Amino acid sequence: MKNFLIVARSFSDIHEKYVNVIRDYIKAHGGMCILDLDTCSDSSDEPISVADDVQCIITVGGDGTVVRVAQNITNRNVPIVGLNCGHLGYLCDMTVDNIEHCLDQLLNDNYKLDTRMMLEGDCSNDSGNHFRALNDIVVAPVAAGLYVLNLTVKVNGIQLYNHNCDGLIVATPTGSTAYNLSANGPIVSPHADCLILTPINPHTLNSRSIILASSDEVEVTIEARHDEDDPQANIVYDGTLRQTLKKGEKLRIYQSDTTSHMVMLENVNFLERIRARMQEI
């Protein structure tokens, strides 16, 4: 590959430094670069349109930056490789110590691609928009700790449960190590073909994470609670607030036709990252 788009989280000198390192190295070795430094903050929901000749996107930041790019690309399924400038992550194969080695592999077409499923969500009150997520789609109360949601969850049209809870996570295997892990959900290998349904703080003793087939469709209905006139839920895609739902409104979540393509450069695989995480302070 010779033509790269470099996308960075914009707010830090450290990111800018590594953007320059990458750009200079690519140019010095016969490649070309486009830079995009402003569209990818944590809460950004700007669509990213990738020019026709771009063969690969290099993100500078961390797992969050990779997720943001995967979520917001609108036009093309370009392979993504992440440079991790911070904490241990799961999605970034480049670190500040192996940049040149990794760029050599990219420039010499010495890599594999890992395809990751994505989720898509439709709201019943939607005016036409539906959104995508690489990690998870989360139904959350507008104010945590104050208002409890009452959610009815159906899978393929069949009611699974109705809970008073703080919300619900529908995660991909990629997202199993994100919010799902915090909510006590299982860790899932990216090559297991499934969805993870994890309730957030359900007020019941008999709840548990449920692993569904990736082809299953989840429907969440915001029910009224006996003592609230105006229940509302935020619908959060990969950490970005996209929609709100009122009482009686529904959200459908299902596997997207779009997939993400992660460049695999190093021989560090998912299990080694899990092991490292289990040993982390």
Add this chain to the structure above:
Amino acid sequence: MKNFLIVARSFSDIHEKYVNVIRDYIKAHGGMCILDLDTCSDSSDEPISVADDVQCIITVGGDGTVVRVAQNITNRNVPIVGLNCGHLGYLCDMTVDNIEHCLDQLLNDNYKLDTRMMLEGDCSNDSGNHFRALNDIVVAPVAAGLYVLNLTVKVNGIQLYNHNCDGLIVATPTGSTAYNLSANGPIVSPHADCLILTPINPHTLNSRSIILASSDEVEVTIEARHDEDDPQANIVYDGTLRQTLKKGEKLRIYQSDTTSHMVMLENVNFLERIRARMQEI
């Protein structure tokens, strides 16, 4: 006891009906009543001042109404007995089926008192106010699922942990079956003398509820996260928002000098309620 204050959640005909039933029965049997129908909605934070001659407060609603009254009484430690008009609860000994029997016991001084510890919280940014809770004091993000908190938790001045999380619950034994149960904390008998410290959705594998001595003091500091300029936490007392904290500000939580006195009328004890709850649909 002859002199009662009846406090009800105000928004429903059913509550008003039972208030009248209770009042009429007490008057017909030589007692006296004061009514207070407006101060006790779920989110109320009005202080409740109890007149000198009131010997007992009867609440009409559910566990939430008992909690609200216990939390907001300012001047006197009056015994409280709850009428439960709704779902199975832990704090209400009266049900719609045993009202007259229970009132007879009260009027004939045939009851026991159960003393429950309460919590108190002080914010470092506080202008003099500190608040009380019967169930729990919760540190929660201003928007769940969107912003993660970074909290440092100390006990008696010694750091216990620093977590990225959705928040923290410090609960009394009474509150162990409230939000603490949703966040996967243990169930605690009201007669165990302890505090429960339960993190809410910590982004780590190695967290667990920790039971402290009731005399231990918990301090929570709102830390800055690397990618957020304005972290803020809600401090929620028994489900009522009382304070907000900014980066660097602290909350101290400790056992209150004030206790609550619950009237014990029936022989149904805590363990039978736990068993019923474990068998609940």
Add this chain to the structure above:
Amino acid sequence: MKNFLIVARSFSDIHEKYVNVIRDYIKAHGGMCILDLDTCSDSSDEPISVADDVQCIITVGGDGTVVRVAQNITNRNVPIVGLNCGHLGYLCDMTVDNIEHCLDQLLNDNYKLDTRMMLEGDCSNDSGNHFRALNDIVVAPVAAGLYVLNLTVKVNGIQLYNHNCDGLIVATPTGSTAYNLSANGPIVSPHADCLILTPINPHTLNSRSIILASSDEVEVTIEARHDEDDPQANIVYDGTLRQTLKKGEKLRIYQSDTTSHMVMLENVNFLERIRARMQEI
């Protein structure tokens, strides 16, 4: 289908009664039956050889009987349908109330088949035998609560963790509601294509169930603990003890080439059974 093998747990009058009901009905409607009443107790490990003309096996007992049959058939992949004589289960479509209706469907070829993956295990000390499981393969100490195991777990040759623990469960989706559920593992739809790796009482804070791709291979090594001279583990296939391992010996667990075929008669699907279970006392 016209030719059936009926297999029952042998120790009870109730099972014999229903065996007779089924046999009589099948014969009266033009079918044929072979009975096998002795090979299928809970701890049976007798191979079941199915005659050439048998088209379907009907089990009389419960989920355990279905599992035992699926595990022990040696020669042919015959569809299995279970009659549930006891508690709510996941694998039996026939109940004592719908026997005739179900038999009509079988006799009229009005059914679907559900294919379930199975596991296979090889011990490094093995003299040629390897065993199969429909639910799970469990590594357990020879005496629980007394001797802790130290296990090293690798996936596809890469070390995942080393734990002091009571053991390890490798479960299929079918087995997710069996021992895996007790050990706090997630519930998994039978149509999710994966393995579940759940440690049993690991003496660590940072463990969690891990969902693997069904093609992943798990290797468990029995390590020496510092203070034990003779560590030993039982290897338990679907609840039946098959092998024991000594210090340094290994067990490989992987997806079997053999699958089980469950007859689907009713429209009650897995999710409705999960919902019923969540509401069970």
Add this chain to the structure above:
Amino acid sequence: MKNFLIVARSFSDIHEKYVNVIRDYIKAHGGMCILDLDTCSDSSDEPISVADDVQCIITVGGDGTVVRVAQNITNRNVPIVGLNCGHLGYLCDMTVDNIEHCLDQLLNDNYKLDTRMMLEGDCSNDSGNHFRALNDIVVAPVAAGLYVLNLTVKVNGIQLYNHNCDGLIVATPTGSTAYNLSANGPIVSPHADCLILTPINPHTLNSRSIILASSDEVEVTIEARHDEDDPQANIVYDGTLRQTLKKGEKLRIYQSDTTSHMVMLENVNFLERIRARMQEI
């Protein structure tokens, strides 16, 4: 204090080396020592009778050695201090790096005592013996992963639950970080006054650790399972098998009149040990 009993796990050179170091130092500084090198292996259940003039017991080994000594002392409540030769523990204040400093403190009476509650168990089939535990009393199946127990658990005579499970742990706060931690129970400060009731692998979704008052009495009955003729449970005190129970037999567990006295030498308290453990690999 001048008169010490040194108790060591007997099977290792390293333990003998430190026994000699301690003895020589004490003698050189005017104290006296008795050695006991054979009674304290992990599975030992020999009663330890402490001579009248012994003022303090020094254990050489780890937490397990402290527990074994506390459990088996029959005659006197002598303070115990542990030397930790191995992994991070909770009960040992001496490490191989601070031996002389700690011995100076002991010899100069510069220490505090920490009183720890103990448990006692009575079996209904008992011929007069009852046993004590510092950490926990565990009801476990005679063979894990093979036979499930059906247990009825009562507290103060009131039924709490009936579970199919692998067993039950009743732990002291001291024991909360032992087997209880493995079975997903909460961590409990030694100064919280309570018991912890944690089921082991219950085959139900709606179970949870329950914290009881230290004065509560737990009764466990071994019930028959429908498909087993001879259910049996091991009763394990601090990891030592003491009794077995048959169907219909009961075990009563309650706070012992005896307490253990741990010498506090260092300013490292329980919370710092918990923090270290949470950060451990």
